[in-house]
Amino acid sequence: MTALLQLQGVHTHIGAYHILHGVDLDVPEGEVTMLLGRNGAGKSTTLRTIMGLWRASQGRIDFKGRPIQGQRTPEIAQAGIGYVPETMGIFSDLTVRENLLLAARQARRAEDLDTQRLEWIFGFFPALQKFWLFPAGKLSGGQKQMLAIARAIIEPRALLLIDEPSKGLAPSIVNNLIAALRELKAQASTILLVEQNFQMARALGDSVAVMDDGRVVHHGRMAELGDDEGLQQRLLGLSLAVHP
Amino acid sequence: MLETRDLTIRFGGHVAVDRVSCRFEAGTLTAIVGPNGAGKTTLFNLISGQLPASEGQVLLAGEDITRLPAPLRTRRGLGRAFQLTQLFPKLSVQENVRLAVQAREQGRGNAGLDLLRVWLDRKDWITEAQGLLDAVRLADKRDAVAASLPHGDQRKLEVALLMALDPKVYMFDEPTAGMSVDEVPVVLELIRALKARRDRLILLVEHKMDVVRELADRIVVLHNGALVADGEPAAVIASPVVQQAYLGMAAEEPA
Numbered sequence: 001m002t003a004l005l006q007l008q009g010v011h012t013h014i015g016a017y018h019i020l021h022g023v024d025l026d027v028p029e030g031e032v033t034m035l036l037g038r039n040g041a042g043k044s045t046t047l048r049t050i051m052g053l054w055r056a057s058q059g060r061i062d063f064k065g066r067p068i069q070g071q072r073t074p075e076i077a078q079a080g081i082g083y084v085p086e087t088m089g090i091f092s093d094l095t096v097r098e099n100l101l102l103a104a105r106q107a108r109r110a111e112d113l114d115t116q117r118l119e120w121i122f123g124f125f126p127a128l129q130k131f132w133l134f135p136a137g138k139l140s141g142g143q144k145q146m147l148a149i150a151r152a153i154i155e156p157r158a159l160l161l162i163d164e165p166s167k168g169l170a171p172s173i174v175n176n177l178i179a180a181l182r183e184l185k186a187q188a189s190t191i192l193l194v195e196q197n198f199q200m201a202r203a204l205g206d207s208v209a210v211m212d213d214g215r216v217v218h219h220g221r222m223a224e225l226g227d228d229e230g231l232q233q234r235l236l237g238l239s240l241a242v243h244p
Numbered sequence: 245m246l247e248t249r250d251l252t253i254r255f256g257g258h259v260a261v262d263r264v265s266c267r268f269e270a271g272t273l274t275a276i277v278g279p280n281g282a283g284k285t286t287l288f289n290l291i292s293g294q295l296p297a298s299e300g301q302v303l304l305a306g307e308d309i310t311r312l313p314a315p316l317r318t319r320r321g322l323g324r325a326f327q328l329t330q331l332f333p334k335l336s337v338q339e340n341v342r343l344a345v346q347a348r349e350q351g352r353g354n355a356g357l358d359l360l361r362v363w364l365d366r367k368d369w370i371t372e373a374q375g376l377l378d379a380v381r382l383a384d385k386r387d388a389v390a391a392s393l394p395h396g397d398q399r400k401l402e403v404a405l406l407m408a409l410d411p412k413v414y415m416f417d418e419p420t421a422g423m424s425v426d427e428v429p430v431v432l433e434l435i436r437a438l439k440a441r442r443d444r445l446i447l448l449v450e451h452k453m454d455v456v457r458e459l460a461d462r463i464v465v466l467h468n469g470a471l472v473a474d475g476e477p478a479a480v481i482a483s484p485v486v487q488q489a490y491l492g493m494a495a496e497e498p499a
Contacts, residue, residue, distance in 0.1 A: 017392065039396035039424045086395055086422065127281050138255060141418075142280030142451075167421045170279045170451055172492020196396075196424055237426040 003062075004029040004159055004190045005050070010059035010069075012042075012049045019045045021214035022059065027159070032181065032191045032204045034222055036236060037211035043194045044086055046211070047161045050192075051083050052076045063159070078105070080158035084165060086194075088148040092137030096128055096147060099136050103151035113154070120183075121150050124176040142168040149177065159190045166197040178203050202226045210235045245270045245445050246322075246413055251290055251300035260286045262469035263300065270412070271442040273435070275456040275477075276449050278466035279490055284449045287466065288415055291447075292324045293317045304413070319351055323411025325402045325419060333391035337382055337401055340390050341373035342366075344408035376404045381430050396423040403431055407438075413445045414438060420452065428455075435459060453491070457481065465490065 005027040012020040020042050027033045035043050048054045050061060052073040061069040068076050077083070091099055097110055100118075107113045122129040125146040131139060136147055145168050152160055165181075166174045174197065181191060181204055195201050201208075205222030218225075218235050225231055246268045253261045261283045268274055276284050289295040291302055293314035301310045309317055318324075332340050346362075346369050377383045380400040385393065390401060403419055416435070420428045432455060438444055439459070450456050456463065456477065463480040465473035467489050473480050480486055 014392075037424070039427060040394040044394065131281075134258075138258075140281040140283075140285060146280070164422060168280070168418060168451070170277075170490055170492075171453060172490060173280055174451075175492055196422070198425060236424075 002029055003027060004064060005192065006060075006062045007046070007050070008060045008062075010046075010049060010061060011057045012045055012054050013057045014045070014054060019054075019214055020049060020056075023049075023211075023214070023216055025209050025216050026219070027190060027192050028207060029190050030185070030188055031206035032185055032193060034201045034205035034208040035192060035194045035211065036201065036208060038237065041211040042214040043211055044163055045214075047083065047163055047192070047194065048085075050076075050161060051081065082152035082155075082157040082160045084148050084152045084160070084162040086163040086167070088144050090136045090139075090144050090147055093135055095133050096136055096139070097132050099147055100128075100151055100154050104154045106155060117154065121153065121180075124180045125150060125173070142170060142173065145169055146173065149180075153180070153184060156187065157189060159192065160184070161192050163194045164196060165193070166195060166200055174200065245305055246291070247301075247303040248287075248291065249301040249303070251287070251297055251302060253286060253290055253295055253298045259469050261290060261466075264466070264469075264471050265300075266464060266471065266474070268413075268445050268447065270445045271439075272461045273439050273446040273448060273459055274462045274464055275460035276447060276464050276466060277451070277453075277456060277486070277490060282466040283469040284466055285417055286469075288324065288417055288447070288449065292322055292415060318409075318411070321412030322415070323406050323409050323413060324415045325406045325417060333389070335390060336387050337390055337393065338370070338373050338377060338386040340401060341376055341404050341408050342369045344405045345369040345372050345376075348409050373404075373408065376407050379407070379434060380404045381427070396427060399423055400427070400431065403434060407434065411444075413447065415447045417449045418451065419448070420450075420455065428452075432459065453481070 003026040007023050007025040010020055010023040023046055035046065037043055045054060049056050052071055056069045060067060063079060063081065068079065101107055101110060104113060127143045128146055128150055136144065139147060149165050165177055169177060178200055185191060193204065201222065208220060208222040208225050209216045210218040248264050248266050250263045250265055251261055252263050264287060278284055286295065290297050293312060297310055301308055304320055304322065309320065377386050380403055382397060382400050382404065385397060393401060399419060399422055406414060420431050436459065439446060448459065460477050462475065463477050464471060465480060465486055472485050473483050
């Protein structure tokens with residue numbers, strides 16, 4: 001399996017803090033890779049560093065075999081990487097429609113949006129259709145999360161970086177989200193997913209990387225980690241079986 | 245202790261909370277569940293005073309507080325941990341908690357405003373703040389700038405701040421969202437301890453049904469702004485409205 005995205009020895013400093021201490025990570029093409037670890041392990045910082053929102057102070061980031069570290073965020077996005085940040089990054093004063101339009105590189109007007117794809121998204125997140133012309137700031141927390149995900153998937157992308165998509169979502173919508181991500185994977189998207197919901201991690205993950213203290217400390221298949229309670233205890237400090 | 249009567253708010257043509265009438269007693273924990281956009285956070289905003297009611301009333305200990313501004317409701321004992329992060333971002337973790345302890349003591353008239361008293365009491369506030377940070381397992385980060393904390397740690401800090409204020413009514417809006425799974429039990433333990441005191445009223449918005457099942461004495465279900473179910477947890481969870489509208493069991497196999 002070739003790696004669509006590869007990080008080698010990536011260090012990131014934020015102000016006086018040294019957050020990433022040499023991250024090595026392979027994200028195989030066509031797979032869902034789970035990025036797990038405790039709070040503060042460096043998961044969100046890793047995603048932000050890939051997107052160029054933090055600058056890697058050292059190391060190498062290759063996407064499709066080409067280095068992207070040092071590039072500006074819009075260039076990295078143009079190269080085909082979609083990103084759902086944990087802060088969602090919704091434009092509150094713009095409508096749901098305008099938020100989605102801004103995310104679609106191919107569309108300038110609502111008529112240009114791929115209606116089939118839009119219907120597909122509405123199927124998972126009906127609230128977005130209901131509030132299509134509402135300012136996004138009026139949406140509830142969970143609906144904003146749906147919009148943030150919709151923006152990243154409004155067009156096919158080679159790689160999706162998603163930071164805790166299930167946060168704030170009702171159980172039925174979490175099930176929809178799992179179905180949506182499965183379909184994206186079937187359409188040949190590669191996904192790097194930070195997620196605390198282990199039901200989702202087990203349902204979706206092909207491979208897994210576990211971070212601790214700014215490094216990747218384990219790399220393997222999700223199914224193996226899911227079956228190995230000892231490994232779970234050692235890496236995550238808990239057993240997945242008792243945390244459905 | 246807390247009651248809403250026909251509480252309603254409209255945004256333009258949209259009724260976000262629709263004639264919700266509910267009574268909550270001290271010593272109980274009520275979970276508020278419902279689909280995204282059902283009006284859970286908006287109901288909290290109406291109770292805590294972040295939003296003005298279009299119609300209806302909020303009563304705290306028999307007193308009508310519907311028109312009272314949010315800070316005065318806080319003074320009367322309504323405490324809210326926010327879904328959005330509202331801290332003193334540039335102060336340290338410990339200073340944030342110490343300020344909350346100080347605000348509580350001064351609000352209760354237990355501390356003077358003269359500088360000598362403040363200086364003398366300061367040590368006690370810091371000791372209490374340290375205890376609270378121990379309880380939420382943030383002690384090792386007490387000197388960090390609040391804004392620099394990862395998301396899950398900020399949530400723990402919010403819980404510590406609420407505990408420091410120690411209101412009569414604790415309102416938790418998804419207290420464990422974004423928290424790593426090994427840390428969720430820490431927060432649940434604190435809520436459980438709070439419940440065991442039997443003199444505090446706890447309202448909890450939470451999507452994790454295992455958490456709701458374990459902690460709640462009662463579940464209130466909102467759907468399109470209206471109260472559609474209210475009762476004992478097992479019965480409410482088994483009801484068709486929850487199974488379909490919320491858990492989505494009919495539409496999707498449980499993954």
